[in-house]
Amino acid sequence: MAYKDYYDVLGVSRGASDADIKTAYRKLAKQYHPDKNQGDEKSAERFKEIGEAYAVLNDPEKRKLYDQYGHSGQVPPGAYPGGAGGAQGADFGGFDPSQFSDFFQGLFGQAGRRGGGFAGAGGFPGGAGVNLEDLLGGGIGGAGQGRRFVQNVEGELQVTLQEAFGGSDEVINVDGKRLSLRVPAGTRDGARLRLAGQGPGGGDVLLTIRVLEDARFDLDGDNLSTSIDVPAPVAALGGDVKVQTIGGAAGNLTVPPGSSGGRRMRLRGQGWPKKDGTRGDLYVRLNVTVPAQPSDEEKELYRKLRELQDK
Missing domain, CATH: 2.60.260.20 (Urease metallochaperone UreE, N-terminal domain)
Incomplete structure (x- = not known):
């Protein structure tokens, strides 16, 4: 496989901040996550590349070494204990993948x-x-x-x-x-x-x-957070929606009537395991959605709703 620059993999500049790198990783990891692209080998390979790039660029020391040796053309003697470097004539000019990948796989x-x-x-x-x-x-x-x-x-x-x-x-x-x-x-x-x-x-x-x-869950202390899409009618009138927990089971979340986008709700005991045998909580952020391609009947209902709101 041809070598790909880690910055290009994440779609960021070389001067990107840590926050920019993290944001780019989250967006791409969510897009190419295997759970959303089952059976797609290209997406799986892309997901692997994204994770490898983030593992290097998110670590200050690894990023520094990557910037220094990955683009200088020659690794100086002694830069990599164990033999890699100028002593072996490891020339990385032009980013030859057979040399570059071996070096960074060893180094990182x-x-x-x-x-x-x-x-x-x-x-x-x-x-x-x-x-x-x-x-x-x-x-x-x-x-x-x-x-x-x-x-x-x-x-x-x-x-x-x-x-x-x-x-x-x-x-x-x-x-x-x-x-x-x-x-x-x-x-x-x-x-x-x-x-x-x-x-x-x-x-x-x-x-x-x-x-x-993880592209779907964030861990903060003992608590996890995730987001879920909620259809506009359910957000307006209330109803039950299914939430995928980190353990794989689908939890039931009751959305109150009049819920707006961005609202956070809690599923107790669905967070991270604690030392005492209990678990933290799972916080769910609601993303209110509307049909991308509404049917004629849905369009008519939305027109009526708009008319009511205009009165």
């Missing part, structure tokens, strides 16, 4: 959606393609001297908001070793998981969980 841990880059404790943001023996300077095995380096390694694991909510089973690769782990339900962004004794030489694997932003 972008091994697919999951990330999964590892580095020695206190080291750099490593990548899935980096050999831990290179990171340790040949320390594993002591360059044939029979010594064993016990080393803790650190990395990040990306999960969706739904996976963080309900928990998920994951498989990661550390130094060629496949490790299984369970992300607990209710995990929050920045949470740390430890796989004791699973690192090189019996060290620990330390994982930082990164929860991806």
Whole structure:
């Protein structure tokens, strides 16, 4: 696949603010979300590109490195511990995808959606393609001297908001070793998981969980928020509408008569899991809608309504 500039992917300028980047991501993620484009491989690939671009440009350090090395044409020696850079002659002029992608997948841990880059404790943001023996300077095995380096390694694991909510089973690769782990339900962004004794030489694997932003739900403390389209007649006269919760079930929301667009309503106990076993709330914003192509009967009813309002 041809290389695409991350700024172009999100449709923002290189001087875009963090808020602009976040807004662009939300808009595009909502448009290309798999739930709205089931079976559309192009939309799925676009959604993946959008998430990858946002993961880099939303992180100040990653964005700085991307701006510096992604457009300078040559990565200087030592810029990327583990061998990447001028020492390997990694020329990124013209954004050759076979070189550029490998570099940033290593540098930013972008091994697919999951990330999964590892580095020695206190080291750099490593990548899935980096050999831990290179990171340790040949320390594993002591360059044939029979010594064993016990080393803790650190990395990040990306999960969706739904996976963080309900928990998920994951498989990661550390130094060629496949490790299984369970992300607990209710995990929050920045949470740390430890796989004791699973690192090189019996060290620990330390994982930082990164929860991806969701196009449909926002998490604020223990509460979630979302929006729902409500037909104008229901908003005017009142009625029940279905609201998709983060757990997948459809909750029932009773809209009072005379509700206007932008009104926020609450579904109790449909938010994020708390430590005490209860859950926060789900706040629903009402978007009042009218038919894009009203039928003749609907047009006539709207005309009558307009006449009543003009009197």
